[in-house]
Amino acid sequence: MSEPRPTPLHKVHEGLGASLTDFAGWLMPLRYGSETAEHQAVRTAAGLFDLSHMGEIAVHGAAAPDLLDYALVGHLSKLTAGRARYTMICDADGGVLDDLIVYRIDDDDFLVVANAANHAVVLAALTERAAGFDATVTDRTDEWALLALQGPRTVEILRRLTDAPLDDLKYYSSHPATVAGYPVLLARTGYTGEDGFELFAKPDAAEPLWTALTEAGTGDGLIPAGLAARDTLRLEAGMPLYGNELSREVTPYEANLGRVVKLDKPGDFVGRAALAARAEEGPRQTLIGLVGRGRRVPRHGYQVLRDGVACGVVTSGAPSPTLGSPIAMAYVDTADAAGELAVDVRGRPEPADRVELPFYRRER
DSSP states (O other): OOOOEEOTTHHHHHHTTOEEEEETTEEEEEESSOHHHHHHHHHHSEEEEEOTTSEEEEEESTTHHHHHHHHSSSOGGGOOTTBEEEEEEEOTTSOEEEEEEEEEEETTEEEEEEOGGGHHHHHHHHHHHTTTSSOEEEEOGGGOEEEEEESTTHHHHHHTTOOSOGGGOOTTBEEEEEETTEEEEEEOOOSSSSOEEEEEEOGGGHHHHHHHHHHHTGGGTEEEOOHHHHHHHHHHTTOOOBTTTBOTTSOTTTTTOGGGOOTTSSSOOTTHHHHHHHHHHOOSEEEEEEEESSSOOOOTTOEEEETTEEEEEEEEEEEOTTTSSEEEEEEEEGGGSSSOEEEEETTEEEEEEEEOSOSOOOOO
């Protein structure tokens, strides 16, 4: 097995004493100190993340909009320049290969951001599906570093480093900008449930941008945050994680994300027939939220019980720093979604209340 790949910010993480872990072939910071403190900083002030492990794939050409309409479940040709959209790439059976964010940079230029673990799968699928289209698919992952500034104080922090029109940059929009003297693609996107920005920059700009953002945010409570905090933040926000809530074994409809499938767009797309059938039949499983009544934490893979009988499985679970209780997302058989539920935590049923997702929604 090859050694995990360091990001352009590896020396920064080492200098901060981060606990590093192999994540999807990348050496990533798991935490810098207390993951709870990092989580709470993002909820109350700001956190700074290194997301340079994500895959960036450029789709360019006159037929790039048509290619993406065919390759993905969303209606990407309707996207205007400067906007972004959450979407998915599915196989012919409707199973999810990955969830994506697609940025339209210009009329015939798109940036597809894939999860690190699925980068190669997405690149191969897009390349294969591009046959017959006047468009090119190019892996740009090595050309980008990605930093995320997340939390309620991010606008104030970023305003000290850029003259970009932050107040006019809507959620799921992007804008070429200069931050601390470095050119970036500045996107108002994130994976934490908070307001925030993601900064796509050249790898050699990653360290000075990190330093500038850190210094600009010192008085506002900004701290670095790792993958552990990112996971509890996205779980509280009810956001799916590939390999947990999403996989080839489920369609977007099971994950309560049928809204991203645009069956009314013109032309065919990969998975259309299977997804149309699933939309008509209804999902075979239901993704639900659970809040434990006790202190023991439901974890990924634990069985969900209804009247003592297994009816589903936990996909993600953790103590919630915001709620002060254990929380989990779980797939349960649709017929068993109601009623008294519990989770088998190491052989003992722990009662849990079903709640609507997300567990946390920020004030706007």
